[in-house]
Every structure is written in C-alpha cells, then in structure tokens.
Amino acid sequence: MLSVSGLTKQFDAVVAVDDVDFELRPGEIHGLIGPNGAGKTTTVNLITGELEPTSGTIRFEDDDIVGLSPSAITRRGIGRSFQVVQYFPDMTVREHLHLALRDPTRTVLSSFGSSEDDTDRIESIASRVHLGDRLDVPAKSLSHGEKRFLDIGFVLALDSEVILFDEPAAGLNASETEELKGIIESLRSEYTILLIEHDIELVRAISDRITVLHNGKVLATGTPDEIVANDDVKEVYLGE
Numbered sequence: 001m002l003s004v005s006g007l008t009k010q011f012d013a014v015v016a017v018d019d020v021d022f023e024l025r026p027g028e029i030h031g032l033i034g035p036n037g038a039g040k041t042t043t044v045n046l047i048t049g050e051l052e053p054t055s056g057t058i059r060f061e062d063d064d065i066v067g068l069s070p071s072a073i074t075r076r077g078i079g080r081s082f083q084v085v086q087y088f089p090d091m092t093v094r095e096h097l098h099l100a101l102r103d104p105t106r107t108v109l110s111s112f113g114s115s116e117d118d119t120d121r122i123e124s125i126a127s128r129v130h131l132g133d134r135l136d137v138p139a140k141s142l143s144h145g146e147k148r149f150l151d152i153g154f155v156l157a158l159d160s161e162v163i164l165f166d167e168p169a170a171g172l173n174a175s176e177t178e179e180l181k182g183i184i185e186s187l188r189s190e191y192t193i194l195l196i197e198h199d200i201e202l203v204r205a206i207s208d209r210i211t212v213l214h215n216g217k218v219l220a221t222g223t224p225d226e227i228v229a230n231d232d233v234k235e236v237y238l239g240e
C-alpha cells in the first residue's frame with residue numbers, strides 16, 4: 001500500500017531520518033514510536049510532501065510519490081492530522097467538515113456556500129468523531145479533546161485511504177484518550193493508519209505492528225508483543 005525505502009533526510013549536520021525502510025500493509029494500524037528527536041515527524045513530513053528527502057523512495061500503490069506537492073499527495077489519498085491542531089476559530093464544526101469535503105487543502109474558501117448538500121456526510125463524519133451534538137458550535141468553543149476529534153473528522157472528510165496521525169493523544173486527558181482509542185479502532189480495516197504517539201500504552205493497545213525509530217534509524221519492526229520483548233528496544237527506548 002505505502003512503503004518507504006532507504007528514506008533519508010539530512011538537515012546540515014543532522015541526519016534526521018537515516019536509511020529508513022518500512023511498509024504499511026492495507027488496513028493495518030502501524031505504530032511509529034521512538035524517543036524525542038528520533039525522526040518520527042520528519043518521516044511523516046517526507047511522506048506528505050512537506051519535506052523532500054535527501055534520498056530514498058516513497059511508493060504509494062504503484063507510484064513513487066517523491067516530488068509531488070503536499071496537495072497532490074493529499075488528493076492521491078494520503079491524509080494527515082497535525083501535532084498542533086489547525087482550525088478556524090469562528091467556523092463551526094459543520095463548516096469545517098463542509099470545507100474539508102469541498103477543499104481538502106484547507107486553503108481556498110471560494111468553494112464555500114456551494115449548493116451541493118453535504119448534510120448527511122457531515123453528520124455521519126461528526127458522529128464518528130463524537131461531535132454529532134456539537135455541529136453548530138464554533139471551533140474556538142470546543143475543548144482541546146474535541147478540537148483533536150475535529151481534526152480527525154477533517155481527515156475523514158478528505159476520503160483518504162491512508163491516514164497519518166501525528167501524536168493525536170497529545171494533551172488529552174485519560175477519558176479523552178480512551179475516546180480517541182475507540183475512534184481510531186473504529187477506522188481499522190477501512191483505512192490504513194500510521195500512528196505516531198508518545199503514549200506507548202495506546203500504541204500497544206491498538207497497533208497491529210509497530211516500528212521503532214532511534215536516532216533516525218529503524219531499530220525494530222514487529223507486533224506489539226515482539227516490540228515489548230525486543231532487547232534493543234528495551235535498552236535504548238524503554239531505558240531498561
């Protein structure tokens with residue numbers, strides 16, 4: 001479905017991503033973990049086209065997508081959520097989802113007011129992300145957790161095949177994290193998911209496989225049980 005091979009990104013003296021290989025299998029939830037500075041966000045930014053690799057390939061279905069613009073990659077079917085949620089404070093949940101359905105790149109508001117009726121899709125997406133009763137609330141009035149769920153709703157509205165979640169649990173309390181877990185699990189099989197997270201318990205609980213990065217390199221890839229039992233992972237990542 002999506003595979004990266006020999007992926008490398010160098011910023012001056014720092015090799016942020018160093019000859020990384022991994023593959024997302026169709027329908028899986030694939031965790032990407034590693035200590036601060038391991039190269040996780042850079043990897044996501046390379047896949048989405050926000051950064052260009054120094055070397056390596058990124059294949060989506062049968063195509064090498066390196067060099068495509070971020071909006072072209074979004075249109076090809078790779079959506080992402082952001083570490084810092086981006087939203088328009090005065091726009092309601094309904095208006096955000098309408099915008100996502102009409103303008104996936106979140107840049108042009110000209111399509112706004114289009115006569116096509118998206119009501120059913122908007123309501124269905126909102127209820128999937130637990131915002132069914134918050135449709136007419138402006139984004140600035142949502143709680144932090146609800147803003148995160150809105151961001152997920154935005155990605156769902158893009159009709160992506162692959163979703164890259166960049167630290168979706170950041171700043172969530174325990175009950176919001178539990179809700180998030182339910183939302184992501186409900187997407188299993190329907191989407192192929194790369195989940196970057198510092199909440200290791202969350203990643204272990206919902207990932208089919210996990211890749212561990214350390215200093216820009218892949219330390220291990222395997223099932224959650226294999227990763228937990230891996231001595232290299234214990235040593236450099238879990239500090240054991």
Ligand SMILES: Nc1ncnc2c1ncn2[C@@H]1O[C@H](COP(=O)(O)OP(=O)(O)OP(=O)(O)O)[C@@H](O)[C@H]1O
Pocket residue numbers: 011014015016034035036037038039040041042043
């Ligand atoms: N634009 C940049 N210019 C220079 N160095 C960068 C840039 N972006 C990232 N880096 C460096 O690349 C390395 C990997 O950073 P990255 O943000 O990908 O790590 P991460 O695993 O996502 O970390 P975190 O968990 O803290 O978000 C770090 O050493 C970081 O300082």
